Amino acid sequence: MPAPAWTPEGAIAWMDAHDVSAQVLSVPEPSLTLVARRERAALARACNEQLAEVVRSHPGRFGGWGVLPVHDPVAAVRELARVRDLGLDGVVLPTSVDGVYLGDPRLDPVVRAIDRAAMPVLVHATPPPAHDRPESPALPEVLLEFPFEIVRAVALMLYASTLTRHRRFRPILADGGGAVPVLGARISLFGLEAGLSAFFQRRVSLPAPLDLARVLTWLRFDTAGRVEARSGPRDACAGSRGADPARHRLADDSGRLGGWDAPAGVGGQPRR
Amino acid sequence: MRRFRVDLHAHHIPPVYREALRRVGATRIAGAPLPSWTPPAAMRFMDRYGIQAQVVSISEPGVERFAPDDAIAVARRVNASSRDLVDAYPTRFGALALLPLADIDAAVAEIAHALDELGLDGVGLPASFQGRSIGDPAFGPILAELDRRGAYVFVHPAAPGPDDRPGLALPVFLNEFMFDTTRAVTALLLSGAFARHPDIRWQFAHAGAAAPALSERLAAYAERSGGPAARAEVARALAGLHYDTAGAPAPPTVAALREVAPLQHIVFGSDWPFGQALLLTAGDPQPELSQSFTAAERRAIERDHAFRLVPRLARALGAA
Structure with missing residues (x-):
């Protein structure tokens, strides 16, 4: 999909036409895998500086999710400090980078640093590598x-x-959490140690005994991609702080939605 | 306990199939050991959960691991054993045919054999076969034959191979199974296969996985190329499918399903013996359904709706 045109002025015009007071901006591909690994730290730095400049130049209209070179946790932790110094509002994390997913211990240093800083986090999907998905x-x-x-x-x-290990790491999931609201129940169902052990016919130990369904309610969800017409976060996570409309609006990355996944009403072709 | 439920998502592992798998070295299914299965054990399970009858099908890995000729022979033997099972216990079991999908002509021939000569209740299809979606045009002749017969077709996920998924430290059946079903519904929908084959009575496993919840996304995508008519077709096609409750009785899953499907298209499924892990106490197999349905609705889902798909069982139980 070609990257749509974007300017601060265009975004403000769109917001004004849609009763949106402010947008928190992020890059559309937060894994930065569009460029080589050695170039990502510099790209993240440049993106964050430009983002901070946009936020500064249009007070009250923009916030910013900083981007991190997540593939290199040491560099990512360093960039996180700069994101704070730049006064950005939080960070955007990809679901995976180079096949390593959030939750993988290799990314724990990044999660730990975000947790310590108690920074807001938007988790955004990144396409899996072509060799990790079926051709048909x-x-x-x-x-x-x-x-x-x-x-x-x-x-x-x-x-x-x-x-559970990072009590202040509470991601907002983009696109309404994708299929999380409907598959979360299955994940938590099979997440019971008893269930897993029975299935595998051997003793399975999870790191900590959890009520996974309850942990799911700690997540927050945005409304991008018009999930609201179907079973949404409210069903999955009754009582979740994700149900806060103000937060939804701030998390709505509608500026990204210039492509096909901007159905009328969300992106650039509003339905009236 | 009174037996009234009819279970449309349950599996069998007849000795001929287990032996065929053993010959090709397949002893684990989607990462888990092959459970044991016998008709008496299945009936003990049914008795524990108020289930009158099960319609059984072969789960993972179907005929995927067999050479094409071997697959034809295995499918023939498995289907014969299914006929024996239904003959022995006509009020406790129904059965769906296994097809040798690597050979399209042989699969079409096996449909005729299994439905006409053996009198099986329908056909089981994997959501994907050897990395190819069941919505791929290559399987078109099979769907055309099933449509011609107005067959009952149960679509069950297959575990995507290691080249078709990320290498995550999670059981494949947890999420990738669900993605396989979702991709199949999407492929059949967007290729027009549901519209082309209106007489197939489709049932999708696990409440259609994520397809109902993502229907708005699918509709928006269809509308971009095909306009409002394409959007309407997505809704129409999804409303025409049947969905089972196996592994999917939770309120968020049911809420998504009810947005796209009429109540009459929701049927009960246990996923036994694979679903064993989720059944920890006897009695009500899916108590969570009561959070979404009234007692009368539950009874219809857990019994009556099944008879539209398996009329032979309705007659055998005097419910026709």
């Missing part, structure tokens, strides 16, 4: 693989106790 059926990767990616990352975070 041939469908645009954003159609199904994006919602699936969020499920993979959330399942791994639940099973790896990422959210």
